[in-house]
Amino acid sequence: MNTSVNLSIVYYSSTGTIAAIAREMAETAEKAGAEVRLRRVAELAPQAVIDANPAWAAHAAATADVPVVTADDLVWADAVLMGSPTRFGNISSQLKQFLDTLSGPWSKGLLADKVYSGFTSTGTAHGGHESTLLALSNTFIHFGGIIVPPAYTHPDKWADGNPYGTSHCDRGGTHPVDETTRAAARVQTERVVRFARGTKAVKAAA
Structure with missing residues (x-):
């Protein structure tokens, strides 16, 4: 049974690295037959701070047409891929602020x-x-979610080297998203869609 899957890809990106991974995931999911919502979280930084960083300002302008996520995008979804740059070893305040609205x-x-x-x-x-x-994952657990990591389930994940999810080192903005990261993102997305399809079919049959 080819159960349809609703996938929301929710992300925060300041200069474009996370956005590039999110787009790769969206294209992969659509090819896998999923219905996809690509959503960014709202920006919290002052405009003066954004304007002081040309890469940040350029990315903000380039992605202004990407819809801002709402709670409905998660309620609608059978699966959620969520991305954030690292901020001192944690998620960005922008993504955290959105998560804090979901009580x-x-x-x-x-x-x-x-x-x-x-x-x-x-x-x-x-x-x-x-x-x-x-x-x-701490948040996903509190949601009661089914966490599906990519793990080392494909040679492209061995190359990427991160079993927890897709990650990219941009070396301070000098190393754009490369094929290694894109391949890892495709593996993760295909796995998420596959498990979401199976989970949805099991729930429908229960």
């Missing part, structure tokens, strides 16, 4: 029994890849 649907059980998985980026090789993804 309503959470308290009604509307975020439970969905597949969740995370992705991230850092500026340095050991700058918090794993801790950021584990921090996301």
Whole structure:
């Protein structure tokens, strides 16, 4: 049975690394037959701070047409891929602020029994890849989510080297998202869609 899957890809990106991974995931999910909502979280930084960083300002302008996520995007979804750059080994304040608005649907059980998985980026090789993804998992657990990591289930994940999720080191903005990261993102997305499809079919048959 080819059960349809609703996938929300929710992300925060300041200069574009996480957004590039999110777009790769969206394209992969659509090819896998999923209905996809690509959503960014609202920006909290003052405009003066954004304007002082040309890459940040350029990315903000380039992605202004991407819809801002709402709670309904998670309620609608069978699966959620969530991405954030690392901020001192944790998720960004922008993404955290959105998560902190979800007590309503959470308290009604509307975020439970969905597949969740995370992705991230850092500026340095050991700058918090794993801790950021584990921090996301804390929230997924409180939601009652089914966490589906990519793990080392494919050669492209051995190359990427992160079993917790897709991650990229942009070396302070000098290393754009490369094919290694894109391949890892495809593996993760295909796995999430596959598990979401199976989970949805099991729930429908119960």
